[in-house]
Amino acid sequence: MSKQQLAVERARRAFRTGRSKPLEYRIQQLKNLLRLFEERQKDIADALKKDLNKSEHGVPLYETLGLEGEIQLAVKKLKEWAAPRPVAKTLMTISDEVYIHPEPLGVVLIIGAWNYPWAVTIQPLIGAIAAGNAAVIKPSEVCVHTAKVMEDLLPVYIDKELYPVVTGGVPETQELLKQRFDHVFYTGNCAVGRIVMEAASRHLSPVTLELGGKSPCYIDKNCDLSVACRRITWGKYTNCGQTCIAPDYVLCDPSIQDKVIEEISKNVTDFYTENPKTCPDYGRIINQRHFKRVMALTEDSTVALGGNGDEAECYIAPTVLRDVKPEAKVMQEEIFGPLLPILTVGSVDEAIDFINDREKPLALYVFSHDSKLIKRMRDETSSGGFLANDCLMHFSVNDLPFGGVGNSGIGAYHGKHSFDQLSHLRGCLVKQLKMEGMNNMRYPPHTADKLGWARFFILKEGAVVKTFKLAALAVLVILAAAVIQVRVSWFH
Numbered sequence: 410m411s412k413q414q415l416a417v418e419r420a421r422r423a424f425r426t427g428r429s430k431p432l433e434y435r436i437q438q439l440k441n442l443l444r445l446f447e448e449r450q451k452d453i454a455d456a457l458k459k460d461l462n463k464s465e466h467g468v469p470l471y472e473t474l475g476l477e478g479e480i481q482l483a484v485k486k487l488k489e490w491a492a493p494r495p496v497a498k499t500l501m502t503i504s505d506e507v508y509i510h511p512e513p514l515g516v517v518l519i520i521g522a523w524n525y526p527w528a529v530t531i532q533p534l535i536g537a538i539a540a541g542n543a544a545v546i547k548p549s550e551v552c553v554h555t556a557k558v559m560e561d562l563l564p565v566y567i568d569k570e571l572y573p574v575v576t577g578g579v580p581e582t583q584e585l586l587k588q589r590f591d592h593v594f595y596t597g598n599c600a601v602g603r604i605v606m607e608a609a610s611r612h613l614s615p616v617t618l619e620l621g622g623k624s625p626c627y628i629d630k631n632c633d634l635s636v637a638c639r640r641i642t643w644g645k646y647t648n649c650g651q652t653c654i655a656p657d658y659v660l661c662d663p664s665i666q667d668k669v670i671e672e673i674s675k676n677v678t679d680f681y682t683e684n685p686k687t688c689p690d691y692g693r694i695i696n697q698r699h700f701k702r703v704m705a706l707t708e709d710s711t712v713a714l715g716g717n718g719d720e721a722e723c724y725i726a727p728t729v730l731r732d733v734k735p736e737a738k739v740m741q742e743e744i745f746g747p748l749l750p751i752l753t754v755g756s757v758d759e760a761i762d763f764i765n766d767r768e769k770p771l772a773l774y775v776f777s778h779d780s781k782l783i784k785r786m787r788d789e790t791s792s793g794g795f796l797a798n799d800c801l802m803h804f805s806v807n808d809l810p811f812g813g814v815g816n817s818g819i820g821a822y823h824g825k826h827s828f829d830q831l832s833h834l835r836g837c838l839v840k841q842l843k844m845e846g847m848n849n850m851r852y853p854p855h856t857a858d859k860l861g862w863a864r865f866f867i868l869k870e871g872a873v874v875k876t877f878k879l880a881a882l883a884v885l886v887i888l889a890a891a892v893i894q895v896r897v898s899w900f901h
């Protein structure tokens with residue numbers, strides 16, 4: 410039996426004991442996980458410094474604070490999320506119990522990506538624990554140091570049989586994918602997303618695919634460019650552009666292109682100094698393969714800012730490309746690096762057509778003072794998430810489902826959405842063994858009379874309920890009138 414098979418077997422056996430199900434146990438495990446972040450910040454930060462040159466304060470800001478918030482929310486709300494959810498009754502179910510009962514799915518496989526390795530691996534784990542599942546955790550091998558820290562620390566804090574960490578690269582992940590899971594939660598690129606979905610389909614396992622793509626950013630010429638460009642600069646160059654929801658490219662009117670470039674340059678200097686290479690808050694490209702890939706994307710476009718890099722250090726300067734053509738290399742794939750192409754469009758209609766001609770993105774950004782324009786962009790396009798006048802921030806709103814649509818992914822999570830995504834929402838109808846007469850209309854022999862009753866119960870529901878309500882109201886009015894009359898007669 411392979412190491413991966415063993416881990417899955419053990420997790421399944423642990424799940425079958427039932428210990429992941431009581432709410433107190435789930436809460437205890439979540440609190441233990443929270444302690445890991447409180448006590449082991451240094452181990453986490455040291456590894457991320459080596460893997461991605463993440464800064465000391467950047468690590469909590471972009472990786473662990475959000476996780477701590479998610480855990481706190483889950484601990485606070487778990488009882489409410491896990492409780493049976495009553496649904497509306499009909500004439501047919503008036504005397505029954507009708508509700509949705511969330512139940513754990515079983516063993517979940519979580520495959521993480523490297524760009525925010527804690528955030529994208531542990532956030533689904535929080536949902537899996539909260540929903541009462543076991544989970545096999547496969548961190549990305551690309552962040553060598555972080556994967557090791559996860560492998561070492563997670564078993565110290567949480568149940569190592571229910572939530573084992575399995576490390577390794579492509580062969581190990583593929584071995585894992587041969588196993589049967591009750592859900593596969595994958596974060597990463599679209600090509601591997603297809604492999605994951607194919608493997609999961611062999612067991613009919615449901616999947617969540619958190620993928621990427623090219624997220625457009627439309628800037629209206631009448632907006633406050635200085636604020637807009639500050640927010641875009643932050644959204645683009647954080648983590649050296651290696652953010653799944655980074656604004657991939659800008660669409661704007663030709664008349665504002667120069668101003669956009671000027672403002673972005675100003676903000677790059679404000680955020681990362683004249684020499685971003687020596688700035689502790691400016692990250693690095695994950696490896697030389699990606700360095701070469703990203704640098705090659707600039708080849709057939711005009712550089713307006715940056716454009717230089719240092720292969721030995723995997724450093725690429727914050728870069729803006731101007732007058733970029735739709736056929737340019739940089740427009741053929743998700744950039745996932747610190748390049749911001751600007752494409753000019755003559756109108757909002759052209760921008761909307763440009764977006765709709767392409768795959769549905771993970772995020773869509775629009776900057777404008779005009780609420781009608783914002784609504785138009787929302788209504789005439791489609792994307793995983795939609796954000797007006799800012800970048801990335803929708804990720805941090807726990808109540809919003811986070812996920813893609815079409816090519817950018819399947820399923821969504823965060824907050825209660827993670828709980829629901831990793832639960833089976835079981836429909837429950839509990840009837841009593843009385844009132845058998847009511848059921849005659851569905852038992853053979855089927856007759857026109859019985860069909861008439863069935864038609865009445867199924868189709869006249871609204872009318873009957875309305876009649877009931879009116880009758881109840883009439884009774885109340887009569888009762889109130891009677892009470893008033895009695896009081897008046899006493900008074901006299």
Ligand code: NAD
Binds near residue numbers: 525
């Ligand atoms: P990656 O290379 O770390 O791969 C992700 C996981 O897939 C790893 O655990 C790896 O072991 C596994 N894997 C890789 N190749 C495989 C194969 N052939 N068969 C089976 N498993 C395989 O990460 P990546 O894909 O380079 O991550 C970057 C991508 O992830 C970008 O497209 C980005 O937009 C996307 N992303 C999306 C989100 C989101 O929340 N939607 C978050 C982060 C990253």
